[in-house]
Amino acid sequence: MQELNVVLFEEPHIRARLLPFTFTRHTGCIRIGILTIFEKWERLLSAKTSFIAEDYLAIKYPLSLHEDNLLINACILPDKPLAEAIANLQTGERLVKNGRPLAVRSNESYQSYLNGHYQEGHDLEYQEEVVFIDRIWQIFRHNGTAINLDFELLTAGRESQALHPSNTVLGDHPVFLEEGATAHCSVFNTKDGPIYIGKDAEVMEGCLVRGPFALCDHSQLKLGAKVYGPTTIGPHSKMGGEINNSVIFGYTNKAHDGFLGNSVLGEWCNLGADTNNSNLKNNYGNVKLWDYDSEEMVDTGLQFCGLFMGDHSKCGINTMFNTGTVVGVSANIFGGGFPKTMIPSFTWGGAGGFTTYHLNKAFEVAERVMSRRNLHLTDDDKRIMQKVFEATAQYRKNQLELEPTKGLNT
Numbered sequence: 026m027q028e029l030n031v032v033l034f035e036e037p038h039i040r041a042r043l044l045p046f047t048f049t050r051h052t053g054c055i056r057i058g059i060l061t062i063f064e065k066w067e068r069l070l071s072a073k074t075s076f077i078a079e080d081y082l083a084i085k086y087p088l089s090l091h092e093d094n095l096l097i098n099a100c101i102l103p104d105k106p107l108a109e110a111i112a113n114l115q116t117g118e119r120l121v122k123n124g125r126p127l128a129v130r131s132n133e134s135y136q137s138y139l140n141g142h143y144q145e146g147h148d149l150e151y152q153e154e155v156v157f158i159d160r161i162w163q164i165f166r167h168n169g170t171a172i173n174l175d176f177e178l179l180t181a182g183r184e185s186q187a188l189h190p191s192n193t194v195l196g197d198h199p200v201f202l203e204e205g206a207t208a209h210c211s212v213f214n215t216k217d218g219p220i221y222i223g224k225d226a227e228v229m230e231g232c233l234v235r236g237p238f239a240l241c242d243h244s245q246l247k248l249g250a251k252v253y254g255p256t257t258i259g260p261h262s263k264m265g266g267e268i269n270n271s272v273i274f275g276y277t278n279k280a281h282d283g284f285l286g287n288s289v290l291g292e293w294c295n296l297g298a299d300t301n302n303s304n305l306k307n308n309y310g311n312v313k314l315w316d317y318d319s320e321e322m323v324d325t326g327l328q329f330c331g332l333f334m335g336d337h338s339k340c341g342i343n344t345m346f347n348t349g350t351v352v353g354v355s356a357n358i359f360g361g362g363f364p365k366t367m368i369p370s371f372t373w374g375g376a377g378g379f380t381t382y383h384l385n386k387a388f389e390v391a392e393r394v395m396s397r398r399n400l401h402l403t404d405d406d407k408r409i410m411q412k413v414f415e416a417t418a419q420y421r422k423n424q425l426e427l428e429p430t431k432g433l434n435t
Contacts, residue, residue, distance in 0.1 A: 045335030058171025169255030
């Protein structure tokens with residue numbers, strides 16, 4: 026049987042709604058649950074994926090087209106029934122949900138099929154429920170569902186490594202440890218969902234963890250951390266303090282005390298000691314946050330909604346983030362008080378105002394941080410960051426420009 030060629034496409038307005046995370050990655054590379062979206066499709070369909078990406082991202086997320094292609098909407102949360110329906114599509118058929126494209130099987134120009142230019146009658150309505158990750162807050166809202174789906178996908182038919190007897194386990198859902206994972210003197214409550222501990226990950230002593238929870242490969246949960254599910258800590262991350270219903274993509278540190286709730290952090294972020302975010306307004310009303318698609322504040326419909334931080338952004342000790350704060354790519358926040366709830370990419374400052382965080386300085390910091398994980402900022406990464414810097418200039422113009430704070434390397 027010929028291997029399927031899977032290509033993930035983005036709906037343009039949905040990609041804009043998923044900024045700042047899609048500034049630096051394809052929608053299919055968003056982590057939700059244990060795996061990224063494209064990793065889920067590759068496992069479910071036993072196929073390799075490629076991407077229809079924005080021109081400046083195509084250097085990192087290339088497209089591979091064959092004579093027979095399965096084109097899948099990248100913002101869908103994959104599951105087994107949907108994967109089966111997509112795999113069974115015949116050439117020229119498009120699977121839709123209430124008129125919204127889910128997938129197309131094509132041996133012609135993929136763009137014509139996405140735009141609906143094909144023979145009449147080839148639309149197939151999918152009857153089951155579909156979860157769309159089409160707003161940034163949907164990432165943490167649907168994380169519990171995603172953890173459960175991924176847990177089944179990754180652990181079916183496999184045996185967990187032994188959990189050290191110094192730990193306490195409550196509830197009926199499983200705790201699964203991959204090879205090299207360790208946990209000592211901690212409490213795991215699986216009443217509401219499973220707990221997954223990835224390869225060579227470590228849960229240090231005294232942690233209190235409620236599922237659904239995923240600690241991905243090579244990550245650490247620091248001494249005495251308190252985690253409420255559904256929460257995902259992506260690979261090569263260090264997390265401490267109190268965390269509630271949040272998703273960390275990977276290579277990100279919150280190693281000290283402080284609260285993070287109903288939030289999403291990208292890669293290469295760092296939260297200084299005692300950083301806290303608000304996830305509930307004082308009046309208990311719905312949280313509004315910045316939307317790049319409409320370029321205005323939008324009502325999330327949620328009472329609990331916290332911090333969204335793009336790749337390579339950081340904050341100093343004792344930073345306070347207000348409810349529904351959106352931080353762009355490579356921002357550096359510090360100082361007392363609450364900064365604005367929309368912090369543009371490549372800015373440096375805090376509640377008193379911001380100045381531009383210039384590219385050469387941003388590159389220096391990124392290279393230094395990535396080298397700690399034996400990785401390097403590539404020329405392709407720099408070109409992507411430069412494009413983001415140029416594309417977000419309009420937002421920086423709206424911020425108060427200040428002289429660089431004395432004593433800081435800006």
